Amino acid sequence: xxxxxxxxxxxxxxxxxxxxxxxxxxxxxxxxxxxxxxxxxxxxxxxxxxxxxxxxxxxxxxxxxxxxxxxxxxxxxxxxxxxxxxxxxxxxxxxxxxxxxxxxxxxxxxxxxxxxxxxxxxxxxxxxxxxxxxxxxxxxxxxxxxxxxxxxxxxxxxxxxxxxxxxxxxxxxxxxxxxxxxxxxxxxxxxxxxxxxxxxxxxxxxxxxxxxxxxxxxxxxxxxxxxxxxxxxxxxxxxxxxxxxxxxxxxxxxxxxxxxxxxxxxxxxxxxxxxxxxxxxxxxxxxxxxxxxxxxxxxxxxxxxxxxxxxxxxxxxxxxxxxxxxxxxxxxxxxxxxxxxxxxxxxxxxxxxxxxxxxxx
Ligand code: SF4
Numbered sequence: 551x552x553x554x555x556x557x558x559x560x561x562x563x564x565x566x567x568x569x570x571x572x573x574x575x576x577x578x579x580x581x582x583x584x585x586x587x588x589x590x591x592x593x594x595x596x597x598x599x600x601x602x603x604x605x606x607x608x609x610x611x612x613x614x615x616x617x618x619x620x621x622x623x624x625x626x627x628x629x630x631x632x633x634x635x636x637x638x639x640x641x642x643x644x645x646x647x648x649x650x651x652x653x654x655x656x657x658x659x660x661x662x663x664x665x666x667x668x669x670x671x672x673x674x675x676x677x678x679x680x681x682x683x684x685x686x687x688x689x690x691x692x693x694x695x696x697x698x699x700x701x702x703x704x705x706x707x708x709x710x711x712x713x714x715x716x717x718x719x720x721x722x723x724x725x726x727x728x729x730x731x732x733x734x735x736x737x738x739x740x741x742x743x744x745x746x747x748x749x750x751x752x753x754x755x756x757x758x759x760x761x762x763x764x765x766x767x768x769x770x771x772x773x774x775x776x777x778x779x780x781x782x783x784x785x786x787x788x789x790x791x792x793x794x795x796x797x798x799x800x801x802x803x804x805x806x807x808x809x810x811x812x813x814x815x816x817x818x819x820x821x822x823x824x825x826x827x828x829x830x831x832x833x834x835x836x837x838x839x840x841x842x843x844x845x846x847x848x849x850x851x852x853x854x855x856x857x858x859x860x861x862x863x864x865x866x867x868x869x870x871x872x873x874x875x876x877x878x879x880x881x882x883x884x885x886x887x888x889x890x891x892x893x894x895x896x897x898x899x900x901x902x903x904x905x906x907x908x909x910x911x
Contacts, residue, residue: 556619559592559600560690560697563734567592570618578613588614593739596697598622621690623698635885636707638699642667642691646684648719650695652703652711653884659703660713663695665729666720671752672787675775675817678719680853687720689731696736714742717750717771723757730760737766744768750815755792758800762807770804771813772797772841776823777831785823794835801839812841818859818867819848829867833874843871843878849886 562570571585587605591597599622600614623640626647630636636652648664669676670683695718700711714736716722722729729749736742744766751757752773761770776782783789801812814836818824836843845868847858859867864880871878 556615556617558621558688558690559588559618560621560693560735561688561728561731563689563731564589564738567739574614574617578610580610584610589739592620593741596701598698598701621688621694623691623694625698628702631885631887633884636702637885638695638702640695640698642687644685648687648691648695650699650718651885652699652707654707654709658712659707659709660715661696661699661711662715662717663692663699664718664720665692665716665722665725665732669720670724671721673752673773673775674785674787674854675819675822675848675851675856677851677853680851686725687728689728689735692728692732693735693740696740696742711742713746713748715748715750715771717748721752721754722749723751723754723761726757726760730764733764733766733768737768745811748813752786752788753792753794753797754788755796755800758797758804762800762804762810767809767811769811769813770801771815771844772801773817774814774832774835775817777828777835781823781828798835798838801841805839812839814841814843815846816843816867817846817848818864820857820859820863822856824859824863824867826866826870829870830874833871833876836871836876836878837874841876843876844881845878846881847883849883 557570559567567589568585571588575584584606588603591603595602597603597620599620600611603611623642625638626641627639628636634654637649639647639649641647646667648667650664651662653660653662664687666686667684668682669678671679673679696711696714703709703711716729733747736747737744748769748771749761750771750773758770761768775785779789779794782794804810805812816832832843845864847864848856850857868878868880
């Protein structure tokens, strides 16, 4: 009979982890403090393997390995931008790739993590969207991006991660079970404050409503990019399934659930979504849910012949929004020399691979 696949310790929510370890160590007549030892190795020691848990007797490490596993990410590539942004491309156990990005600023070190390998949403401005969907990540694969990046940051930057954004590859709210587990693990296990964690979505309504129900004050970023339905349809195919008015009422529910902040992300693409007439509807949407608006210069992608709006136009947008009472800022583009926007490194790797395949034929 084949052995049941081992449980990944990193995929268990902290309470579930304690329960699983309690039962494991009880059956082995081990003292209760073993649970705390493993917990500390995971969440404080950022262990990459059970072998590293050296204050457990060798026999106990072997027994743990017999029933449990620890997700490990293999570092496929690490690139450091001139502005200090660090991009990791991770190879998963089945050969899929995901990426995470460390973004240092004066006060913070933010980690941007992926929730899926690829993405099925097909947003036309996004490199990941063009690359298609491969698979969901497990909670362990999501949180191990944090553990591995924090290890790297503490070693190479002498700094620890202060904020986490789910803005890498994938639509987090299309992988809700794993994402919810990962939120609990990051918050209750690793101790990252809920207000320092932002989940970004293109508008998956059931996911927004579920997030509104959580007692923790996780933040929400809506990748809006278009304040009117026909333009949104051109950029975000999800408009067909969850039209803007439906997204807006979910955001209102999120807003009413108390103390949770909403941000709109608005990537500015020249001649596509930067017309002055769009400022008023964008301001109305933001005011109706108390959202902060981030205006982001478009980072060109390999599949679309689009350019960023000119800087004066972006500034104009920001000023006009502020004049209407909407808090708005221009977000500088980071790590451009290393393709550090959502899904770009993987997209460029795929394009390079496709190019070399074409040349082979
Ligand atoms: S913007 Fe986000 S949801 Fe849209 S295709 Fe890219 S990764 Fe997916």
